[in-house]
Amino acid sequence: MFDKLIEVIVEFIDKIIPFVIIQGYNKGVLFRFGIPKKVLNPGIHFKIPFFDAVDERTVITTTLSIPEQSLTTFDQKEIVVKAVVKYNINDIWKNVLNIYDPVDAISDTTQAVIKEQVTKRTFPECSDNEMDNEITKKVRLQVKNWGIDIEKVTLTDNGKIKSLRIFTGNSPFSLS
DSSP states (O other): OHHHHHHHHHHHHHHHOSEEEEOTTEEEEEEETTEEEEEEOSEEEEOOTTTEEEEEEEOSOEEEEEEEEEEEOTTOOEEEEEEEEEEEESOHHHHHHHOSOHHHHHHHHHHHHHHHHHHTSOTGGGGSHHHHHHHHHHHHHHHGGGTEEEEEEEEEEEEEOOOOOOOOSSSTTOOO
8 A cells, every 4th residue: 555655656756846857878858738849868957847747768779689580481491580689769859759669669670571581581591691781771761760770680599490380269279
């Protein structure tokens, strides 16, 4: 019970304090009555209590591990690939106003591009650095309108693996 009370007090105090401090690795967008007003760079900024809110995000370079994908190459080899994306937010205004969850958007976009690239290449072609470069270019192009800069997409794991898919429900292979 006390934890809920403390949450309410902390949230209330945050709304009544007439300033916000943006850390050096973040930027933010100030909203007044729900309308975006301006970009806040690192430092102290004054705000109108109860009327102003700040959406703050980390803008420095960070990495995102992309989950494994089971795919089939052009030459019908079953492989599993895993990737890491190195990125930063270069336009906080676009990032806050054009996308809800940048991490999910980067992950989903990267997985789609990887699938596209793997399915049109043979297994040996999937193992060269040229594919990393092509994936990087394509993902970079797709996420630029969200204020995100993709520095590099790297396939960290790439190997032939037999995939076994188990279906549930009305399938004759159901495990129920």
